[in-house]
Amino acid sequence: LILPAPRRPIRTRHHAAPPLEFVKAVGAHLPLADDAQTTYVHRDPDVLILRNFIKKEDCDGLLAAGRAASLEKSPVEYAGWTEDAAELLQTWASGPAAWIALAAVLISVNIFGVEDRIQLAETGLGVYVVNLGLAAVAIFGFLDQRKEKLQALRTSKSVALRGSTPAQGEVACYERLLELLPSITPESCEALTLIKYDPGDALAPHYDANRAADAEDVARGGQTLATLLVYLNDVDDGGRTRFNKLGITVAPRKGDACLFFPADASGQFDERLEHEGEAPGAEKWIGRIWVHARPIIGETGCPPGTLEALRNR
Numbered sequence: 532l533i534l535p536a537p538r539r540p541i542r543t544r545h546h547a548a549p550p551l552e553f554v555k556a557v558g559a560h561l562p563l564a565d566d567a568q569t570t571y572v573h574r575d576p577d578v579l580i581l582r583n584f585i586k587k588e589d590c591d592g593l594l595a596a597g598r599a600a601s602l603e604k605s606p607v608e609y610a611g612w613t614e615d616a617a618e619l620l621q622t623w624a625s626g627p628a629a630w631i632a633l634a635a636v637l638i639s640v641n642i643f644g645v646e647d648r649i650q651l652a653e654t655g656l657g658v659y660v661v662n663l664g665l666a667a668v669a670i671f672g673f674l675d676q677r678k679e680k681l682q683a684l685r686t687s688k689s690v691a692l693r694g695s696t697p698a699q700g701e702v703a704c705y706e707r708l709l710e711l712l713p714s715i716t717p718e719s720c721e722a723l724t725l726i727k728y729d730p731g732d733a734l735a736p737h738y739d740a741n742r743a744a745d746a747e748d749v750a751r752g753g754q755t756l757a758t759l760l761v762y763l764n765d766v767d768d769g770g771r772t773r774f775n776k777l778g779i780t781v782a783p784r785k786g787d788a789c790l791f792f793p794a795d796a797s798g799q800f801d802e803r804l805e806h807e808g809e810a811p812g813a814e815k816w817i818g819r820i821w822v823h824a825r826p827i828i829g830e831t832g833c834p835p836g837t838l839e840a841l842r843n844r
C-alpha cells in the first residue's frame with residue numbers, strides 16, 4: 532500500500548523531515564533521530580515513544596472534553612470474521628456435508644431401492660444444499676457468540692471526538708502526527724478517540740490491524756497502518772501498553788505518545804504488533820488515532836471541523 536504524496540509542504544517542529552523515500556509508505560522505518568524527544572523502544576517493527584508529544588495544557592483540554600462527554604463501553608470489532616466464516620463453511624462443505632449427501636444416496640439405493648440416477652442425483656444435491664444452509668446458520672450463530680465474548684476483553688470506556696468545533700488539544704495531536712508521517716493525509720485518520728480506564732479496567736492482547744481489512748474495513752479506509760496513543764495523564768501504578776511478542780512496555784506519562792505500525796508498508800497484517808492495555812491502579816486516559824490506508828468514507832473519520840482547522844493552519 533503506497534500512500535499518496537503529501538498534500539502540503541512538510542513542516543517540522545521537533546524533528547527533521549525524513550527523506551521522501553522513507554515516507555512513501557507509512558510503515559517504512561522512520562529515520563528519526565533517536566534522541567531525548569524520540570525513543571525507539573523497538574526497531575523493525577518500529578515502536579516509538581514520543582516525549583512531550585503534546586503540551587500539558589492540551590492534555591488537560593482533552594481530559595476536560597472526555598470528562599464532559601458521555602462515555603460508552605469501548606467497542607471491540609471482530610476482525611477477521613469473514614475469513615473465519617469462509618474457512619468454517621469450506622471445511623464443512625468439503626467434508627461432513629459431502630459425506631452426509633453421499634450417505635443419503637447410499638441409503639436411497641440400499642434401503643429404499645432407488646435406481647433412477649436422476650432421482651439419486653437430486654437426493655444427493657438436495658441433502659447437500661440443505662445441509663450447507665443449516666451449517667451456515669449454525670456458523671453465523673457461533674460467530675455472533677464469539678463476537679460477544681470478544682467484547683468482554685475490553686472494559687474501558689470511550690468517546691470519539693466528532694464535534695463541529697475541535698476540542699483543545701485535538702488539532703495538536705493530528706498536527707504532530709502529520710509532521711511525523713508526512714505521507715499520510717488527515718482524511719485517512721480516524722476521529723481522535725478518548726479512552727478512560729478506571730482502576731482494574733483493561734484491554735486484553737489484540738491487534739489493531741485486520742487480516743481481512745480489504746473485506747471488512749472498506750468504510751474505515753482499509754487496513755490500519757499506524758496507531759498513535761497519546762497518554763493524557765500520569766499513571767504511576769500499571770496501565771502500561773504491553774507488546775508481548777516484542778517484550779516491551781510503555782508506561783503512560785502525561786503528554787507522551789506511543790507510535791507503532793500494526794501492518795507493514797504493503798498493508799500486510801503484522802502479528803508481531805500484538806499489544807494490550809494493562810489494568811491501571813488509578814484512572815488512566817489516552818487519546819488514540821488510527822491511521823488507515825485510504826481516506827475514510829464512513830463516519831469514523833476525522834470530523835469536518837478538525838479537517839478544516841488542519842487545512843487552515
Ligand SMILES: O=C(O)CCC(=O)C(=O)O
Nearest residue numbers: 734771772807808817819
Ligand atoms: O490503552 C492502551 O495502552 C492500549 C490501547 C489500545 O491498544 C487500543 O485502543 O487499541
Ligand SMILES: [Fe+2]
Nearest residue numbers: 737738739806
Ligand atoms: Fe490497540
